[in-house]
Amino acid sequence: MALYKLISPNEYTSLLKSSTARIVSVDASWHMPNTGRSGSKEYFEGPRLPNSIFFDIDDVKDENSEFPHMLPTLSIFNKKLSELGLLPNDTLVIYDKIGNFASPRAAWTFTTMGHKGNVYLLNNYNDYVKLSKEDPKSYNLDYSSVNKITSLPKTQYVVQETFVKDQVLSFNDVKQLVDSGDIKNYNFFDARALPRFLGSAPEPRPGLTSGHIPGVQPLPFLSLLDPETKGFLPNKELKANILSFFKENGVEFDKEKPTLTMCGTGVTGCIIKTALEEADLVKSSKLYDGSWTEWATIFKNDPKYIIKAK
Incomplete structure (x- = not known):
């Protein structure tokens, strides 16, 4: 969770x-x-x-x-x-x-x-x-202009224990899953729009090829949010949307398998990670932090590591 x-x-x-x-x-x-x-x-x-x-x-x-x-x-x-x-x-x-x-x-x-x-x-x-x-009194907003990112005095913030091992997937972790074939033992989802995932639309970053990692499946993040407010849908509706997308697009999903997520640069991958956990479809998941930008920068158009729809 x-x-x-x-x-x-x-x-x-x-x-x-x-x-x-x-x-x-x-x-x-x-x-x-x-x-x-x-x-x-x-x-x-x-x-x-x-x-x-x-x-x-x-x-x-x-x-x-x-x-x-x-x-x-x-x-x-x-x-x-x-x-x-x-x-x-x-x-x-x-x-x-x-x-x-x-x-x-x-x-x-x-x-x-x-x-x-x-x-x-x-x-x-x-x-x-x-x-x-x-109801502006109950739901107050600050309309003033400011010129700094915080008004709080500097502190000595110190934490020493992290959850990085439980939450983060590295480039080497993903490459090992692809090279060994063990990626088939995971639910691995990419939050980018379907055309980018399929390689039929360009990436927003100049010079970066589109496509996807072998064994990774699509789960576009926008399908999980209210189209107007961009809020997460209620849990039951969220779960229904996810399962509906899987069925309509031939995406395989096994609740018993560990789950991994990614996107373009590790931002919207957190959206689908949150959605899958909120919908109670997975107990926990990890994010490939470098995501597609890291992967495609390293492998460019290598067909062993980058898949495009024919």
């Missing part, structure tokens, strides 16, 4: 009233480079949840990796969270302006790296905004 929990806008407002722990709202908005949007710019301009900080997945990352927003080392994680003014026991409520896009990745990062306090994923910001228009 996920190390973080989904929380509705109603549950979030109740938490603010009842919790004895310090609650910090975390804007983790991130946008693809081709959208022209900036998560930090929108955070600075507002609106945002009250008392929010901004968490940038392109800043809190492995600085030695050539691939985008790879999971940070423990020393980088501790350093960056100290600069944000967080404490290991803070209760965090993660959200993003799209609804659910980068926020599952951020929630996964906090819990995988061993944050000790409760971590909640708001499902979702757009629902909260709608409620705020109807």
Whole structure:
């Protein structure tokens, strides 16, 4: 099961009233480079949840990796969270302006790296905004402009135990599964849009081929979200959508097999990871952090490692 929990806008407002722990709202908005949007710019301009900080997945990352927003080392994680003014026991409520896009990745990062306090994923910001228009006192939003990503004083944030081994799949792990044929013993799903998975549409990153890893099957993340708000569908509907997609697209699924997920750069893979766990279809799963960008950069168009539909 996920190390973080989904929380509705109603549950979030109740938490603010009842919790004895310090609650910090975390804007983790991130946008693809081709959208022209900036998560930090929108955070600075507002609106945002009250008392929010901004968490940038392109800043809190492995600085030695050539691939985008790879999971940070423990020393980088501790350093960056100290600069944000967080404490290991803070209760965090993660959200993003799209609804659910980068926020599952951020929630996964906090819990995988061993944050000790409760971590909640708001499902979702757009629902909260709608409620705020109807009842601004109960669902408060901060419309002021700010010029820094946190108003909290610097701390000495330190955690030492992580869940990386339980949550993360490396490039070498995946290559070994492909080379040995053991990949058949796993449910392995790719969150990218079906045309990119099949190799019939280009990747958004220039020069990167499309296609998929042998033995990996598709599960496009957009099919699991409300088309308007981009919130996760209710659990029963979520489960039905997943199983329906599997049936309609000939995707094999065995609940008894361990499950792995991936995407373009390890962001939307966290969406399908969360969805599979929320729908109670898998007990736990791991994310291939480097995902397609790492795999396709290394193997380019090698037909042994990159499959395209004929």
